[in-house]
Amino acid sequence: MSTLLKRVKKLPKGFVWGGATAAYQVEGATKVDGKGKTMWDDYLKKQGRFSPDPASDFYHLYPEDIELAKLYNLNAIRVSISWSRIFPTGTGEPNKAGVAYYHRLFADCLANGITPYVSLHHFDTPKTLFDKGDWLNRETIDAFVKYADFCFKEFTEVKHWFTINELISLAFSQYIQGSFPPSHHFDVTSAIQAQHNELLAHAKVVNLFKDKGYDGQIGLIHVFQPVYPYPETPANQHAADLEDAFMNRFLLDGTFKGEYTPETMKLINELLKVNNAHLTIEDGDMDILKKACTRNDYFGLNYYQPSFVAAYEGDSTNSFNGTGEKGTSEFKFKGVGQHVKKPGVEQTDWDWNIYPEGLYDVLKRVDKDYPNAKKIYITENGLGYKDKYEGIGKIINDDKRIDFIDKHVDALLKARAEGVNVQGYFVWSLQDQFSWANGYNKRYGLFYVNFETQAREIKKSALWFKELGETLKE
Ligand code: BGP
Numbered sequence: 001m002s003t004l005l006k007r008v009k010k011l012p013k014g015f016v017w018g019g020a021t022a023a024y025q026v027e028g029a030t031k032v033d034g035k036g037k038t039m040w041d042d043y044l045k046k047q048g049r050f051s052p053d054p055a056s057d058f059y060h061l062y063p064e065d066i067e068l069a070k071l072y073n074l075n076a077i078r079v080s081i082s083w084s085r086i087f088p089t090g091t092g093e094p095n096k097a098g099v100a101y102y103h104r105l106f107a108d109c110l111a112n113g114i115t116p117y118v119s120l121h122h123f124d125t126p127k128t129l130f131d132k133g134d135w136l137n138r139e140t141i142d143a144f145v146k147y148a149d150f151c152f153k154e155f156t157e158v159k160h161w162f163t164i165n166e167l168i169s170l171a172f173s174q175y176i177q178g179s180f181p182p183s184h185h186f187d188v189t190s191a192i193q194a195q196h197n198e199l200l201a202h203a204k205v206v207n208l209f210k211d212k213g214y215d216g217q218i219g220l221i222h223v224f225q226p227v228y229p230y231p232e233t234p235a236n237q238h239a240a241d242l243e244d245a246f247m248n249r250f251l252l253d254g255t256f257k258g259e260y261t262p263e264t265m266k267l268i269n270e271l272l273k274v275n276n277a278h279l280t281i282e283d284g285d286m287d288i289l290k291k292a293c294t295r296n297d298y299f300g301l302n303y304y305q306p307s308f309v310a311a312y313e314g315d316s317t318n319s320f321n322g323t324g325e326k327g328t329s330e331f332k333f334k335g336v337g338q339h340v341k342k343p344g345v346e347q348t349d350w351d352w353n354i355y356p357e358g359l360y361d362v363l364k365r366v367d368k369d370y371p372n373a374k375k376i377y378i379t380e381n382g383l384g385y386k387d388k389y390e391g392i393g394k395i396i397n398d399d400k401r402i403d404f405i406d407k408h409v410d411a412l413l414k415a416r417a418e419g420v421n422v423q424g425y426f427v428w429s430l431q432d433q434f435s436w437a438n439g440y441n442k443r444y445g446l447f448y449v450n451f452e453t454q455a456r457e458i459k460k461s462a463l464w465f466k467e468l469g470e471t472l473k474e
Helices: 041-047 056-072 096-111 127-131 138-154 165-176 188-211 234-256 263-274 285-292 357-369 399-417 460-473
Strands: 016-020 074-082 114-121 160-165 217-223 227-229 298-302 307-310 317-319 332-333 336-339 376-382 423-428 447-449 454-460
Touching: 016 114, 016 376, 041 165, 041 298, 041 376, 056 096, 056 454, 074 096, 074 423, 096 114, 127 138, 127 217, 138 188, 138 336, 160 165, 160 188, 160 298, 165 188, 165 234, 188 234, 188 263, 188 285, 217 234, 217 307, 227 234, 234 263, 234 285, 234 307, 234 336, 298 357, 357 376, 357 399, 399 423, 399 460
Parallel strands: 016 074, 016 423, 074 114, 114 160, 160 217, 217 298, 227 307, 298 376, 376 423
Antiparallel strands: 307 336, 317 332, 332 336, 447 454
């Protein structure tokens, strides 16, 4: 039998083998059936680079994508509910057409043996709440709790929930890097406050889910971007520790320890001080986090890349590579560190480091430092690539992507063999989709989407995925 698998391996029995999506990136149909605007609609229009319509038109074509998932041996899918499809202005009366759409989608998944893992917030706050300050305004937290409660009551067919996707990416892209609306640069106070407030929203929802005894399991999703000093000097190690505290430890501590440990806060306070920033924690906040920290059923861990950093004392500055012109990104954070290239580590056209060892390292770290994470799903991992269309019905050769996924799955299996409780892997992404700050030429899918015609084509990575998925049937 011919094989695409580079190294012989088997998936563990019962392993979750899925593809990931997010509502705003796949659904399109942003103006139909009573859907309200998100924080993105007007922003993208004004920016004029690309439109979120029709994206992958998943709103209409989900049966086709679910069918492909089934045919290619996937057993799970990550989807998110678009808050503004259910509550067009964030609160108030539910929009029946939006509710009906998600019932149809979940029914189709289940009928095809594809388990839906559902996030409630994936970078798409309703515009009305965004305009009032997004997560920086506690009204958003209250509205989110009500929306979550509605979904738990309504969508009883869903048994696997995630509250919020990648809290740091949202805060970082909105307030540090400026690549998401409202495009602030190095607004450190807003970034740290948004992290805390999102964590609070997550904890409130987990507590509600457990207190009300809803049927199913719940957790959240963090991207874990490990930070390594380069070259290895004490000053660069300190820079790495500072960035790690801001990007990872603050949120992991808050989620799984229910406190920001003194060691983490020492680093965070140093970073805040040098940037004249502050964090406000209100009375009772930490009690809420504490109560929730043992109640997550699992941890959704997204892994793409590490950063390599060197110490940096100058003013903050950054340039975001949202075009795929290699070598155009820059990141220097005052009093924290600057991103450097580590010789020998390959980078993508968007300057992302390719480093599978990083996945092994973060899995081991969660296992050691955060036992309350209990069980881990890799909820996103994948390669952004300029895939070459070959014509209708022709398989697209994406050997690079196969190599990427293969090595990351190996890293995961190695950590698992050493006792880390990893129970699943979702490739980002199921099909090609719209990328927030990069548009349509940064493709991640197992299935190619011709955005002109919406036709799907098969990539070689889908065949690889199928072959490894076959081992689940043995
Ligand atoms: C994660 C997000 C996804 C997705 C992915 C790839 O941070 O959860 O929504 O976009 O990254 O990122 P990008 O599209 O910027 O390449």
